[in-house]
Amino acid sequence: MDEIIREKIKHVKKGDQSAFEDVVFLFQNKIYQHCFRMLGNRQEAEDIAQEAFIRAYVNIDSFDERRKFSTWLYRIATNLTIDRIRKRKPDYYLDAEIKGTEGLNMYSQLPDEQRLPGEEVENMELQRYIHQEISELPPKYRSIIILRYLEDFSLKEISDILDIPLGTVKTRIHRGREALRKKLRHV
Amino acid sequence: MSCNNKEARELMHQYLDGGLPTEEENKLRLHLEDCEACQQHFHELKRTITLIQSAESVTAPEGFTANVMNNLPAEKKRMKYMRWFKAHPVITAAAIFFILMVGGMLSMWNQNTELVVSKEEDLVIDGDTVIVPPDVVVEGDLVVRNGDLIISGTVEGNVTIINGELIDDPLENETLMASVGEINGEIKQVDRAFEWMWYQIKNFFRSLFTF
Ligand SMILES: [Zn+2]
Numbered sequence: 001m002d003e004i005i006r007e008k009i010k011h012v013k014k015g016d017q018s019a020f021e022d023v024v025f026l027f028q029n030k031i032y033q034h035c036f037r038m039l040g041n042r043q044e045a046e047d048i049a050q051e052a053f054i055r056a057y058v059n060i061d062s063f064d065e066r067r068k069f070s071t072w073l074y075r076i077a078t079n080l081t082i083d084r085i086r087k088r089k090p091d092y093y094l095d096a097e098i099k100g101t102e103g104l105n106m107y108s109q110l111p112d113e114q115r116l117p118g119e120e121v122e123n124m125e126l127q128r129y130i131h132q133e134i135s136e137l138p139p140k141y142r143s144i145i146i147l148r149y150l151e152d153f154s155l156k157e158i159s160d161i162l163d164i165p166l167g168t169v170k171t172r173i174h175r176g177r178e179a180l181r182k183k184l185r186h187v
Numbered sequence: 188m189s190c191n192n193k194e195a196r197e198l199m200h201q202y203l204d205g206g207l208p209t210e211e212e213n214k215l216r217l218h219l220e221d222c223e224a225c226q227q228h229f230h231e232l233k234r235t236i237t238l239i240q241s242a243e244s245v246t247a248p249e250g251f252t253a254n255v256m257n258n259l260p261a262e263k264k265r266m267k268y269m270r271w272f273k274a275h276p277v278i279t280a281a282a283i284f285f286i287l288m289v290g291g292m293l294s295m296w297n298q299n300t301e302l303v304v305s306k307e308e309d310l311v312i313d314g315d316t317v318i319v320p321p322d323v324v325v326e327g328d329l330v331v332r333n334g335d336l337i338i339s340g341t342v343e344g345n346v347t348i349i350n351g352e353l354i355d356d357p358l359e360n361e362t363l364m365a366s367v368g369e370i371n372g373e374i375k376q377v378d379r380a381f382e383w384m385w386y387q388i389k390n391f392f393r394s395l396f397t398f
Contacts, residue, residue: 014274017259024252032247046248053255061273127243134242149239155204174200181228181235 005069012060020060024053027070030151031077037146038081040135048084052077067160074147074161082139126187133183141176148173190224199229203236289388305330315351328372338370345372352376 005026011019031052036045055076056063063072134145147153147161155173159166198215201207207215219226272279304310304317305328311318317331321339328344329336335351346353353374 015271017256020259021252021256024255028247028251028255032251033245036245037242042245042248045245046251049247049251050255050258054258054260057259124243127241130238130241131243134239145239149236150242170200170204173204177200177203177232177235180239181231184235184238185231187238 002068006065009060009063009065009069012057013063013065020057023069027053027073030070031073034074034077034146034151035081037131037134037150038078038139038142039084040132044084048080049077052080055080068157071157071160074151074153075163078143078147078161082143085139129187130184133180137176137179141172141179144169144172145176145180190222190228192218192222192225195219195222195225196228199225199232203232286388286391289384302334303330303332304334316354341369341371343371346370346374348374348376 005023008019008023012023028049032045032049035049035052036042039045039048052073056073059076063069134142137145143162144158147158148155153161155166155169159169162169195215195218198207198211198218202212202215219229302312302315302317304312306325309320309323309325311320315334317334317336319325319329319336319338319340319342323340325340325342325344328347329342330347330349331351332349333351334348335354336346336348337354338346353376
């Protein structure tokens with residue numbers, strides 16, 4: 001996978017747009033999902049995920065090929081989501097909740113086989129609740145919890161993605177876990 | 188029921204991050220055996236992680252990739268050149284060298300705009316036009332730079348016109364005189380090649396610097 005991406009990026013750097021199309025296709029679900037978890041709703045997730053890919057394309061020359069492309073892409077996406085969260089108007093949360101609920105309702109009407117079964121949690125309502133609780137964490141904890149437990153990055157990789165020291169990642173993941181423990185202990 | 192053992196809390200998190208040495212792990216285990224509050228806390232943390240991992244999954248909406256591709260900025264010409272130059276450094280260096288060389292030649296050329304004739308005896312110079320009169324025979328080669336040439340007489344050698352052209356004698360046509368100018372050698376006009384080259388170079392510079 002990494003080798004394929006590396007080749008594709010070389011072609012993109014030479015100006016081959018169709019190679020970039022392949023890259024978008026390979027990462028679209030991951031990046032969209034990451035944005036969805038960071039932002040909590042589908043509409044914003046789609047906007048920001050699109051924007052992340054466009055930024056990656058425009059700035060491809062500044063990407064250092066010795067590094068991991070996914071790390072770089074997640075960094076762009078994460079920074080954009082955090083910017084978006086900062087720019088939200090105070091009355092935003094009400095809207096988001098309605099929008100988010102619509103999206104989730106649509107989702108919960110999907111036929112059973114399209115759902116991804118949670119190991120312990122079969123209940124769609126509970127999955128929604130957990131998603132909700134994660135997306136209400138302060139962004140600096142939220143991004144780390146998502147990257148660690150939902151995107152499966154190591155702490156070292158998270159430190160690269162967010163461009164913060166490993167020690168800070170550890171402190172924040174501890175606090176994030178504690179915050180979620182309090183919210184989820186009675187589930 | 189609570190426990191103020193902050194170290195135990197810290198050890199739990201280190202354990203969850205996978206960086207706990209055996210000695211410390213034993214310390215944590217010993218404490219957990221004795222402390223129900225910490226047992227409960229540890230259990231809740233582990234369960235929290237399991238719960239987080241079961242958060243809703245989503246996939247990108249249909250047409251996502253196509254939308255991204257449609258919204259990419261059209262690649263600017265300049266970017267294309269820059270990309271190309273970066274990808275082909277040797278050719279770029281050669282091209283720059285060529286441009287400088289030709290540019291240097293041109294500026295030398297342009298500095299020299301005065302009419303120059305290789306020999307002036309017996310020839311008539313009328314403004315920018317050099318005339319070989321009907322009764323004149325030029326023995327050797329004739330070079331005219333930055334001017335036109337009318338030959339009514341005879342040139343025994345080669346004729347080279349740089350940055351000018353050979354024009355017919357208007358009088359000759361009007362009066363239908365029989366005596367046609369004669370060139371016994373070859374005639375060469377440099378200006379057309381020069382103009383073509385200049386045009387090419389101007390085009391190249393234009394596409395490079397003025398978008
Ligand atoms: Zn204890």
